[in-house]
Amino acid sequence: MATHEVFNQAIKGFGYNPADYPVIEESLRREGAHDRFAEVREAGALGGSEYALELGDLAEAHPPVLKTHDRYGFRIDEVTYDPAYHQLMTQATALGLHGTPWADPKPNPHLTRAAKSLVWGQVDAGHGCPISMTYAVVPALRANPELAAMCEAKLAAPTYDPKLAPIADKFSLTAGMSMTEKQGGSDVRANTTRALAQSDGTYLITGHKWFTSAPMSDFFLTLANTDAGVTCFFVPRILPDGTRNNFFLQRLKDKLGNHSNASSEVEYDNTVAWRVGDEGRGVRTIIEMVNMTRLDCTLGTANLMRIGVQQATEHASQRKAFGAALIDQPAMRNVLADLAVEAESATTVALWLAALTDRTDDPETAALRRISLSVSKYYVCKRGPVHAGEALECFGGNGYVEESRMPRLYREAPLLSVWEGSGNVAALDTLRAMAKQPETLGVFFAEVEKAAGTDARLDGAIARLKDQFNDLETAQYRARAVVGSMAKVLQGSLLVRHGHSAVADAFCASRLGDNWGDVFGTLPTGLDVGTIIDRALPKTSAV
Template sequence: MSNDHPVFNGSSSYQMNNQVLPLSGHNLYGADQALQENIHINGGHWAEDELQRYGEVCGRPEMIERGYAANEFKPIFESHDRIGRRIDLVRYHPSYHQLMQLALSEGLHSSPWTDPRPGAHVARAAKNYLHSQLETGHGCPVTMTFASVPSIELNPEIAKEWIPKITNRGYDGSNRPYFEKSSLTIGMGMTEKQGGSDVRANTTTAVSISDGIYELLGHKWFMSAPMCDGFLILAQAPGGLSCFLVPRWKPDGTKNPLEIQRLKVKCGNVSNASSEMEIRGAFGWLIGEEGRGVSAIIKMVAITRFDCMVGSSAGQRQAVVQAIYNASKRKAFGQTLIDYPLMQNVLADLHLEVEGSLALTMRIARAMDQEQIEHEKMLLRLGAAVGKYWICKRSPHHAYEAMECLGGNGAIENFITARIYRDAPINAIWEGSGNIQAMDVLRAITKTPAAVSHWFDELGISRGIDTRFDKAVDNLRKELSDLNQFEYRARYIVDQMAITMQIHLLLQNNNEAVCDAFIKSRLENTGAHNTGCLPKGIDIETLLKRANPLVI
C-alpha cells in the first residue's frame, strides 16, 4: 500500500516512480469512524464484532478483484440452446456468482426477517454498506430478494413455500425449477415502455385460470436480474392493477414463457443483467387482492429505495477512500498531494458529503427497525423519499470530483473510480427518479399532514443547539406552509428537508468539527454548492483523519 520504493517493469534500464499501488488489505469498518458512530447511535452496537470481521473481509485483495472481474466480463444472453430450444439463459462470470454467494451467506437478503431484533435493519444496512463498496451490480437481485418478503407474505400459502427458501443463506445460481432448490432469489417487473414510472398505464394483462392462479400476457421494458427464480410483476386483472409472483419455471417443471428480447447496454451497473421481456401467457400467483397491486408491491419498492440510499452512500465512501489514499501517496510539484491546502479542501468536502449521507441513511434504518412506533413510521414515510432523492442525486457529481483527484488514472476503467462514476447515476434513476421522489414527498405532505408534524418533531430535538440550524428549520416551515406553485418548487423543498435533517442528525452525533463544517458549507453558502469551496475556519485536520482509510 506504499509507493516509497521504485517499481520495476522488467527492464533494468527503467523504473517507475510515483505511481500509487492499489489499496487493499484494509478494514473497511475499522477505518470508518462515521459508520462506527452511526451504528452505536442508531442501535446496532451489538453488531460491532460482526462488522469488524466483515470490514476485514471486504478489504481483502481477492474480494476487490471479484468486483473488477464481474464488471469486465459482462453477462451474456443466450436465447436458444444448441439444438434450437428456447432457454432464455443469461450467463455470468464466476466472480458474479461468488459475490452473490458472499452477500447471501452474510444475510444481506434476509437478516432482519430471520433475526428481527432491535437494530437489525441498522446492522444489515451497515454490512450492506461495506459489501456495496466491492461492487454494486449484483446488489440489485440481493436487494429485490430482501425487499420481496413483505409483499409475498400477502399470499400466506405461497409464502409458506417460498419465504424459507428466499431467506435461506445459501445461494443456488443454477437454472432449475424453484421446487428443486433450497434457496431462491426474486426479481421485479413494473416498468413498461409506454408508461415508465406511471405503472397504472401498464398494459400487461392477467386472466384468472383457477383460484389464485393467473395467466399473464404482455411485456416489461426493464426486468433486472432475469435469472432470478421468481418475479413480482404488475399486470391488469379484471379488478384492476394487481401484483403477481411469476416463477421462472412452472410448477409442472416446464419453462414459464418469460422470453427475454435483449439485455440492456447500460452506462453503469454492467455486471447486472437488465432485460426487456415478453410475457407470453406466463403462469403466476396473485399476491394480495385484485386491484391492489401498487399497495402490494409498495413495501418492496420502499425497501429497494432505501437500499439505493445505502448503495449511494457506500459509493461516496469508497470514492473518498480512493481519493484520499491516492492523495496521501502521490507527489506533485515537490510535495504530497494531500499537503496542498486546496486538495485538503476538496477531500474534506467530499468526506462531509459522506457524513451527511450516512447519518441520514442510518437514521432511516432505525425508523425501519421501529416502524411500530408512530413517530418512526411517519419519519420513514417522508425520510425514505427525501433520502433517496438527495443522496442518490448528489452521488454522480461526488464521484466525478473524487475521480478527478486521481487525475488521468481516475478515468481509466481498471481504476475503481471510473466504475464508481459510471454506477453513480443508476440509483438516482432506478426505483423512481428525482422528480418521482420529490412528487412522492409532496403527496405524503398533502395526504398525511401528520408526517410533516413528526418531521418537525424530529428536527426539534436539536433545536437550541445552533442558531443557524434553528433559522433553517423556521425557513423550512415557511416553505412547507406555502402551497403556491408547490409542485414547481418541489425539488427546492426536498433539498431543504434533506439538508436540515442531515444537520440535525450530525448535531446529535456531537462532532463539533463535522457539524460546523457541514453547516457553514451546506447551509450558509449561497447558490450552488461546489466541491472544494469550504470556507475558512474549518477543522480540516479532523475531517481528513475521519476520511482516511489508513487511520484507525
C-alpha cells in the same frame, strides 16, 4: 540511464477494512447495536480483501450473456454469468445481505444488514441488485400469506442456489421485480400488460416489460391490469410441475454501468401467475418492496461516496505536487474535506433510516421513515454523480483510467438516482406522502427539531423550510428545492445530535449557510478540515 523509473505514484489502494470508516461504528453504537460490530468488521475484512475485489473486477469485465435457445433449438431464456458473479452472490448471501433480517432473531437486524452492505458493497454493485430485491420482496410478499409461508424462509437462507428449479425443490431463493413498461416508465398506471383470472385461482399474464433486472431470479413481483386496475402478481420462472413458465427474454440492456448485472426485456405470453394483494391495489402492494429498495439506493450512494473520498484521500496522501503532498495543499484540503462531509452526512442518514426499519411497528416511526426515506433517496442519490466526478478528478488523469476503478464508480453513481424512481419521481413522492398523510410533516419537523437551539444555522434552515410550505400552489414546481431543503435539514439535525462536531460544524456552515459554492471545495474558512480529512483517510489493513 533509466527512463521508466516509477516514483511519486500512489501505490497503496483498497487494502483496508471499510468497516473502520468511523461513521459505521458510531451509528451502531448510537442505536445500541455495537455488539454486532464484530460481524460488520468481519464482513469488511472480506470486502476489503484483494480476493473479493478481484471477483468484482472479473464480474464487471465479463458481463452476462443471454442464451435464448439451446443447441437443439429449444427455447431456454437463460443468462450465463461469469463464475466470479456466482462467487459474489455466494458471499453476499452468506453474509446475510438478502432476506436474512426478516428471520434474524437478534436485535437490530436491518441496521446490521445495512452496515454489512456498506462494507461489502465496494467489491461490485451489480450483484447487489438481486441481493437487494431478495431483501426487499418480503414485506410485499406477505400480502399473500400462503406464498410468504412457502418462500420466506428460503429468501433468508444463508446459501445461494442458482439453478432453475421449482420453488419446492430449492433450498434458497432470489427474487426480482418486473414493473416498468416502455410507454410508461415510472408511470406504472400506464402499463398495458393484462392478467386474466383462471378457474384454478391463477392468472395468465400477457405483455412486455422494458426493464427487468436479474432475470435468472426464481420469481418476480410484477404488475398487470385486471378489470379492477393495476394488480401485483407472483411470477415464478419454473412452475410447480417443473416446466418453464412463459418468461421470454428478448434482449439484455447495454448499460452505462452495472455491467455484472443482467437487465432484460421480458415478454409474458399467457404466463402463469398468482395474485399478491387485492385486485386493483397493485401499486400499494409493490410499493412495500420499492420502499425497501429505495433504502438500498440511499445506502448504495452513501457507499459510493465513502469509497470515492477514501480513495481520494489515500491517493492525495501519497502523491506530491509543487513541493508538497497533495493532502497538504490548501485547495485540495478544501476539496477532500468537502467530499468527506458529504459522505459522512449521507452515511449517517442512510444508517439512521435502516435503524428506523427495525422499529416500524410504531406508527409514528413508520411515518417518519416513510417521508425521510423519500427525502433522502432523492437528495443523497442526486448528490452521488457529482461527488463521484469530483473524487475521480482528485486522481488527475489516473482517475480516468479503468485500472484505478474510479471510472466504474463514476458510471455506477447515476443509476442509483434513476433506480426506483428518478429525481422528480422521488421528490414528488415526498409531496404525495404529505398530502395523503399530513401528519407526516409534523413528525418530520418534530424529529429535526430535536436539535433545536444547538446550532443557530440549523435553526435558521428549519425556519426557512417551514416557510416553503406556505405556498402550496407552486409546490410541485418547487418540489426539488423543497425536498432538497428537507434532506439537508434532516442530515444537519442528525449530525448536530450524533455526528462528529467538526463534521457537523462544516455541514451547517456550508450546506445550511450562505457561503457554500456550487462545486465541491468551497467550504468557508475557520473549519477543522484536518479532523474531517483524517476521519476519511483509511488507516487499517483489511486483514
